[in-house]
Amino acid sequence: MESRRIAVVGCGYVGLTTGACLAKLGHEVSCCDVDGEKIARLRRGEVDIREPGLGELVAEGAATGGLRFTRDNRQAVSGAEVVLLCLPTPMGADGDADLGAVESVVGDIRALLARGAVVVTKSTVPVGTAERLGRLLGREDVAVVSNPEFLREGHAVEDFLNPDRVVVGADEPRAAELVAGLYSPLGARTVLIDPVSAELVKYASNGFLATKLSYVNDLAELCERTGGDVEAVTEGMKRDHRIAPSFLRAGPGWGGSCLPKDTAALLRTADTASVELPLLRAAVRANGHHQARVADKVVDRCGGDVAGARIGLLGLTFKAGTGDLRDSPALAIARLLADRGAQLRGYDPECAQLSAVAGVRCVGDAYLAAEDADALVLLTDWPEFAELDWAKVAEVMRAPVLVDARNQLDPREPGRAGITWRGTGRTLR
Incomplete structure (x- = not known):
């Protein structure tokens, strides 16, 4: 497996678990979050989220240097081959997911992304989000991929390291293979489909x-x-x-x-x-x-x-x-x-x-x-x-x-x- 430089934006239970587990798999991971106090605690090795095994993985990643934490988007995203968006998408007043946090971050990082980088939505997002974010980025050299998470609270580390399947939705084969390759050591069945179908998988499953x-x-x-x-x-x-x-x-x-x-x-x-x-x-x-x-x-x-x-x-x-x-x-x-x-x-x-x-x-x-x-x-x-x-x-x-x-x-x-x-x-x- 080829080690990749990865940025994880958002350090909630999905983002932190994803970052810590990808670091364990041998990738170089930078996690960023707007909450400066949270970042300070994570740098001290303090994990507030109740997830068995997560604290140990964070400590292990920090000790090896494969997992770093920052509040600076520029520091995390610059030079990253893959940027994973693990941001809250709460239910809006109309029942649809609120993409405010996701769109704000994409607007902030679009000029920071390396040429050929891949932006990945891990957050649960509405159908058509990949296309929508692609327009917002305005970068023909940057692909947007849907890679929904299937993590149960209380079992997130276990689920990440032992997945039933890895779903990757992309229009570009190169981007799909790059994202799928992140998980190759896990030996899970990979489902390569189009972005709209990938966005629907999480909603359909739940x-x-x-x-x-x-x-x-x-x-x-x-x-x-x-x-x-x-x-x-x-x-x-x-x-x-x-x-x-x-x-x-x-x-x-x-x-x-x-x-x-x-x-x-x-x-x-x-x-x-x-x-x-x-x-x-x-x-x-x-x-x-x-x-x-x-x-x-x-x-x-x-x-x-x-x-x-x-x-x-x-x-x-x-x-x-x-x-x-x-x-x-x-x-x-x-x-x-x-x-x-x-x-x-x-x-x-x-x-x-x-x-x-x-x-x-x-x-x-x-x-x-x-x-x-x-x-x-x-x-x-x-x-x-x-x-x-x-x-x-x-x-x-x-x-x-x-x-x-x-x-x-x-x-x-x-x-x-x-x-x-x-x-x-x-x-x-």
């Missing part, structure tokens, strides 16, 4: 996963009405080789930094193209419905009214293994309960330092969240919740009621402590 999750939650509701067990149903489904076993777990709905904004952007693209995508629209509606169902279960367990009731929340992040609160279903459910007058106390291992979030008073441990509670709701399946002393939990609660929205627990454990357990798509037998 739209399918969101639909799959909503479908499983629909099945969970059906199981509750018919006496079935959704975990038994999905176990049977997983045995079918045509159905991948991932994303077949019922829960409180989906959220996070990707699925909500990517489904919205895909629907926006469909609207622009006069395409309906009815399945995806139904999946988005169903997600809101299933979040409301969790809140309804809590209300039901509290006698039909939670006004003035104290509710304890276990877990606030959108999933275990990350400190990300963005579009967390836990917070969506918290808002629904707060709107009905509930007093909320919440605990999350990654958010214990917070005093309050979204109307939730944050406390330092799970037992404080349960103290004097009329009901307890398990919303994020952190491993430590499975190890709680349920007799102690029952002792501190005002009413021993637990809604396990993740089906994390063996219901017999809280049951032995006298706690009434209710799961998602499951009935006690």
Whole structure:
């Protein structure tokens, strides 16, 4: 593999992971970010992002000199053969991705790019962005390539170094081969396609996963009405080789930094193209419905009214293994309960330092969240919740009621402590 000079613009979890992993593969990487304090911390070897193995990779890259950090675009981009854009593309008011940060950086660096350089969008961007950035650059000697990332928060390093596939969208064969070559030591299957198709791959993948999750939650509701067990149903489904076993777990709905904004952007693209995508629209509606169902279960367990009731929340992040609160279903459910007058106390291992979030008073441990509670709701399946002393939990609660929205627990454990357990798509037998 030929070592390349690479600039990574943006040091969030995608950019930092990408830069550190490419340095490990033997490339010379300069990472830049507008946040001067973040750059100073990274130069000291301080990694704030919760990603297993990332801190070690950053330290290793810095020690070998293959990974450097700067706030200066000129310093990072000048002389780089490949410039990777790993910038935020949040959902705009119209549902489409906001390209403000991406376009600003492209405007800043276009005169700095070396002749023959390749600009790569790693950020999730709308269809047509490669062409749009090419016009903005105004450089016939610089190619724009789409190379979407498929990194899961909490597993980003693992996913980068063990990819299912590498997708490269380019109109120029030389640029496509250059970008694909960056990943050659990984031995992953490379999909070389046009830029528009590459831009659609990420949205299409996340739209399918969101639909799959909503479908499983629909099945969970059906199981509750018919006496079935959704975990038994999905176990049977997983045995079918045509159905991948991932994303077949019922829960409180989906959220996070990707699925909500990517489904919205895909629907926006469909609207622009006069395409309906009815399945995806139904999946988005169903997600809101299933979040409301969790809140309804809590209300039901509290006698039909939670006004003035104290509710304890276990877990606030959108999933275990990350400190990300963005579009967390836990917070969506918290808002629904707060709107009905509930007093909320919440605990999350990654958010214990917070005093309050979204109307939730944050406390330092799970037992404080349960103290004097009329009901307890398990919303994020952190491993430590499975190890709680349920007799102690029952002792501190005002009413021993637990809604396990993740089906994390063996219901017999809280049951032995006298706690009434209710799961998602499951009935006690």
